[in-house]
Amino acid sequence: MAKESRDVDFTAYVGSRAAWLRNVAYLLCADWHRADDLVQESITKLYTNWSRAARAENLDGYARTVLVNTFLAEQRTSWWRRTRTGFEAADGVATGADLDAALDLRQALAALPPRQRATVVLRYFCDLSVEQTAEAMGCSSGNVKSQSSRALDALRGSAALRAGRAGG
Amino acid sequence: MNEDIDGLRERLAGLVEGAVPTSRVDVELAARTGRARLRRRRLGVVGTTVAMVLAVSAVVSLRPGGGPAPLPAGPAGPSASPSAPSPTGRHPVPLGTGAAASGSQAPHNGHDALSPEADFGWLPDDANGERYQQAQYGADVRADVYGKTGFTPIYRLKVYPPGVVPEVSQTSLAQQGVKSPAPDVNGSEAYWVTNGQGTDDVILRWRGPDGRWLEVTCQYLAKADREQVPLRIARDVHLGKRSVPLPAKLAGMPAAFTVTGVSFERMTVQGKSWWTYEIGYSAGPDQYFGITVTPDGEAPVLHPAPPGLEGTPPPLSPSDTATCRTDKGAKVCVRVFQSPAMLDPAGGPAGVLERVTLLGTDPSQWTTDFPG
Numbered sequence: 001m002a003k004e005s006r007d008v009d010f011t012a013y014v015g016s017r018a019a020w021l022r023n024v025a026y027l028l029c030a031d032w033h034r035a036d037d038l039v040q041e042s043i044t045k046l047y048t049n050w051s052r053a054a055r056a057e058n059l060d061g062y063a064r065t066v067l068v069n070t071f072l073a074e075q076r077t078s079w080w081r082r083t084r085t086g087f088e089a090a091d092g093v094a095t096g097a098d099l100d101a102a103l104d105l106r107q108a109l110a111a112l113p114p115r116q117r118a119t120v121v122l123r124y125f126c127d128l129s130v131e132q133t134a135e136a137m138g139c140s141s142g143n144v145k146s147q148s149s150r151a152l153d154a155l156r157g158s159a160a161l162r163a164g165r166a167g168g
Numbered sequence: 169m170n171e172d173i174d175g176l177r178e179r180l181a182g183l184v185e186g187a188v189p190t191s192r193v194d195v196e197l198a199a200r201t202g203r204a205r206l207r208r209r210r211l212g213v214v215g216t217t218v219a220m221v222l223a224v225s226a227v228v229s230l231r232p233g234g235g236p237a238p239l240p241a242g243p244a245g246p247s248a249s250p251s252a253p254s255p256t257g258r259h260p261v262p263l264g265t266g267a268a269a270s271g272s273q274a275p276h277n278g279h280d281a282l283s284p285e286a287d288f289g290w291l292p293d294d295a296n297g298e299r300y301q302q303a304q305y306g307a308d309v310r311a312d313v314y315g316k317t318g319f320t321p322i323y324r325l326k327v328y329p330p331g332v333v334p335e336v337s338q339t340s341l342a343q344q345g346v347k348s349p350a351p352d353v354n355g356s357e358a359y360w361v362t363n364g365q366g367t368d369d370v371i372l373r374w375r376g377p378d379g380r381w382l383e384v385t386c387q388y389l390a391k392a393d394r395e396q397v398p399l400r401i402a403r404d405v406h407l408g409k410r411s412v413p414l415p416a417k418l419a420g421m422p423a424a425f426t427v428t429g430v431s432f433e434r435m436t437v438q439g440k441s442w443w444t445y446e447i448g449y450s451a452g453p454d455q456y457f458g459i460t461v462t463p464d465g466e467a468p469v470l471h472p473a474p475p476g477l478e479g480t481p482p483p484l485s486p487s488d489t490a491t492c493r494t495d496k497g498a499k500v501c502v503r504v505f506q507s508p509a510m511l512d513p514a515g516g517p518a519g520v521l522e523r524v525t526l527l528g529t530d531p532s533q534w535t536t537d538f539p540g
Contacts, residue, residue: 007199010195010199011195011196011199014195014198015195018191018193018195019191022191022193023184026183026184027180027183027184032189033189033192036191036192036193039193040192040193040194040197040198043193043195043198044197044198044201044202044205045202046198046202047198047199047201047202047203048202048205048206050202073470105179105180105183106183109180109183113387120176120180121180124176124177124180125177125180125181127177152176155176
């Protein structure tokens with residue numbers, strides 16, 4: 001009975017949030033196939049921790065934290081997977097020349113190091129505060145601030161946001 | 169609500185609107201996999217206890233004062249703290265590194281694929297993982313801090329080819345690198361590259377004794393360490409090509425399969441030694457698969473979840489189709505992105521595995537040849 005209840009609750013929750021999690025995952029990894037992998041793995045983790053997750057005050061926040069940590073952990077493991085996406089070079093950083101050549105925001109975002117990308121997505125897509133972002137990423141507020149600052153500097157310097165400013 | 173920067177929020181939202189591929193996310197599969205993991209987790213408590221009892225009989229020696237160390241002996245080999253702290257209170261990572269680690273790396277034999285041009289001779293004492301990797305973007309040696317949450321330092325060592333002078337703008341840390349003078353490294357010119365904004369990442373470049381430029385990139389360093397740690401790493405780098413022993417041989421792979429990268433990583437995390445040998449392959453446009461060789465056992469937790477999320481299993485990409493076999497205490501898995509049909513030229517995943525010969529967990533029996 002407990003298992004059935006768990007499955008019903010889990011299925012209902014994930015069914016209502018899968019699209020949102022997938023969007024966050026896509027912004028993190030810039031690849032819809034990988035985004036599906038990230039969400040699939042994250043909701044599997046969510047299932048295994050459902051008894052705790054279901055009691056969380058902010059279940060969306062819990063799920064988002066699982067997703068971001070799955071993404072960040074993957075950046076430092078399974079090295080060969082990332083070689084296909086070009087996300088391997090100094091913790092997944094593309095070169096400055098690559099950034100300059102970025103033609104749109106997606107490329108510029110993908111060129112950021114994973115943690116900078118995560119801070120941008122959490123703060124400006126999920127609209128989290130510095131403190132909430134720090135909690136989701138398991139780091140200090142100061143780290144979030146420095147990562148955000150660097151990420152925004154890089155994005156501003158890229159063609160993507162220059163174009164955004166020019167276009168109003 | 170956060171301040172909107174250059175319409176960033178709206179533009180991010182725009183990236184996930186419109187025509188997107190159909191989702192492959194499977195809620196039922198997540199529940200089934202989750203149930204299986206919960207069962208394994210319950211059973212794993214017993215298995216781990218048995219493994220630890222067996223592990224205490226293994227012998228893993230450490231290089232005293234930075235001397236040679238063997239590669240990890242097996243899935244749960246115990247480790248000890250290195251001795252002979254350096255004058256700075258730090259000491260070499262307890263892994264065979266550099267010329268001093270002749271027991272762990274063989275002289276370069278001229279035709280192997282995983283042959284770093286240099287190696288760390290000293291690392292901060294929290295660095296417990298070291299990875300040699302060679303891929304399309306180049307080759308380097310990377311050291312990591314595993315077993316802790318949050319941002320932990322990453323150290324990367326790279327050697328530029330003879331005659332190549334790296335440009336200041338050619339950095340992985342900043343869009344526009346800023347150069348500033350650094351103290352000489354072993355009497356040779358050196359300089360820093362940062363993004364000029366006082367961030368916690370830094371690059372130190374210096375000329376090696378043979379005239380080639382070397383570079384150590386340190387990310388997520390504490391402020392107090394941003395000068396002394398890179399300088400100390402640079403001073404003790406061992407220059408010279410050598411071959412990394414690899415725990416498997418591969419033979420007879422179809423010509424249509426091309427290697428995209430090779431890496432070998434070893435680590436000691438929370439008292440547990442581990443290693444991973446990975447080979448990435450392309451089977452055609454956007455068709456990738458990988459072969460992974462590890463000890464046959466439970467891997468250490470490299471990236472613990474933050475407080476409140478303890479107990480989550482290590483990451484596993486569920487869309488990977490993994491087929492594995494074990495032999496001589498080692499385990500080899502072939503993992504496939506997208507359709508497993510890409511492996512048909514080799515006879516499927518089983519056919520790929522047949523082409524892999526596991527060499528056990530004793531590094532003295534490993535090969536420095538690639539594919540072996």
